[in-house]
Structure formats: structure tokens, C-alpha cells
Amino acid sequence: MAEQSGGACADLPTRRRVVDLILHEGPQTAKQLAERLELTPAAVRRHLSVLLDNGTLISREERVFGARGRGRPSKVFVLTDTGRSEFRQAYDSLAIAALTRLAAAAGPQGVRELAEDRVAGVEERFRAAREADPERPALDVLAEALEEDGYAPSVRPLRAGDQLLQHHCPIAHVAAEFPELCEVETRLFSRLLDRHVQRLATIAHGDGVCTTHVPHPLPTPEIPRRK
Numbered sequence: 001m002a003e004q005s006g007g008a009c010a011d012l013p014t015r016r017r018v019v020d021l022i023l024h025e026g027p028q029t030a031k032q033l034a035e036r037l038e039l040t041p042a043a044v045r046r047h048l049s050v051l052l053d054n055g056t057l058i059s060r061e062e063r064v065f066g067a068r069g070r071g072r073p074s075k076v077f078v079l080t081d082t083g084r085s086e087f088r089q090a091y092d093s094l095a096i097a098a099l100t101r102l103a104a105a106a107g108p109q110g111v112r113e114l115a116e117d118r119v120a121g122v123e124e125r126f127r128a129a130r131e132a133d134p135e136r137p138a139l140d141v142l143a144e145a146l147e148e149d150g151y152a153p154s155v156r157p158l159r160a161g162d163q164l165l166q167h168h169c170p171i172a173h174v175a176a177e178f179p180e181l182c183e184v185e186t187r188l189f190s191r192l193l194d195r196h197v198q199r200l201a202t203i204a205h206g207d208g209v210c211t212t213h214v215p216h217p218l219p220t221p222e223i224p225r226r227k
Helices: 006-025 030-037 041-053 081-085 090-118 120-132 138-147 172-177 180-193
Strands: 057-061 075-079 153-158 161-166 198-201 210-215
Touching: 006 030, 006 041, 006 075, 006 081, 030 041, 030 075, 041 057, 041 075, 090 120, 090 172, 090 180, 120 138, 120 180, 138 153, 138 161, 138 180, 172 180, 180 210
Parallel strands: none
Antiparallel strands: 057 075, 153 161, 161 210, 198 210
């Protein structure tokens, strides 16, 4: 994030805290940021204004899971590609080097097994939430499970189905080198939703958002009764 010289430099640590929280916790409202960072609403608005102006953040309506109350949806703040790039440091190179060594020693299957271990937490949270509330839409439950890992997900309804959008990918640079990570994730979505989902775009491949198409379930054919 480019900062101005002089007094604006004093705000850099606070703005870094704002961005770091959104990176690791997903989209946040101004109220959430103020509470979690112990800032006044006026201070949060001032920092958010700068981060919006320099392209680090964008704002969008908050995705509401379940029944929505009265009034307009809250506005949440989300990292852009520019904002994410600030955090792509040496750990990406280290992870790529480690996976390269793993692939050489154990082959592609070793990388896939590691990728499956990585998404196991998403599956665990999904199944626990479904067991607690079986009537809740599975796609909303999956989005919530992804939220905890910082994927900043949302669901976009379409005529032929829905799109699961992931506005952030914590492992984008690593997944660009090892597409098995995306493939395992896509198979997980298909298994949990019991649909043949299709990955349309990924941040790892240079797209702005990871987009997965989830078709509506096919209607159950009626079985004619015997007379």
C-alpha cells in the first residue's frame, strides 16, 4: 500500500492492522473493524477511505446467511488483488519449494494427499453445521465453512444454478504452480453438495475471483403407479 510522507506515515501500522484482519478473517464491516481493533468509528472510516482510494480494498453488500432483517444490508470491506499482493512474501516460495520436493519424492499423489489434508477442516465444519441444521441450504453452509479460512466467499444465484465466489485465495501463488490444490478443492465441493460442479475461474490462474458453478439439482422423475 503506497502511503504519503509526513503525517500519513504515522497511520501505516493501523492501516496494516486493518488489512491484516481482513486478510485472515475475511470481509469485515466498519463496526466489526472498530470493535476488533479497538478504534473509534471515525478512525476506522478515515483508514477505510484511504484504503479504498488506493485500491487496497473494495466494498460490497454483506452476504447474509438465513433470514435477513429489515433495512439495507451492511457494507463489508474486501481485499483486492492489489491488497492481497502485499502479503505474498517468501512463504510462497518456501511452500512451492516444499511441494516441489514432496512431488519429487512421493509423486503427484503425495501432493493430492497433502491438498486433501488441507481442506479437511472445511469438510469437518460443513458436516457439523449440516448435522446441526439439516434444513439449511448446503451451499450457504459451505460458504460459511470457507469463510473461516479467509476465502471471502459469497453466493450468486443464477437461473441455471448458483455461483460460489471466493474473493480471496490464501494460496493463490502456490496453487498456480500446483493445480492439484484447486482440483482437490473442486472435488470436495462436488462431494459435499452432491452436484457435478464446474470451476469457471480461479485467482491462481489470474482471474479476479475463484468462481464455481453449482447447477440446480435435477428433478426427481415420477414413477408411474401400477394400476
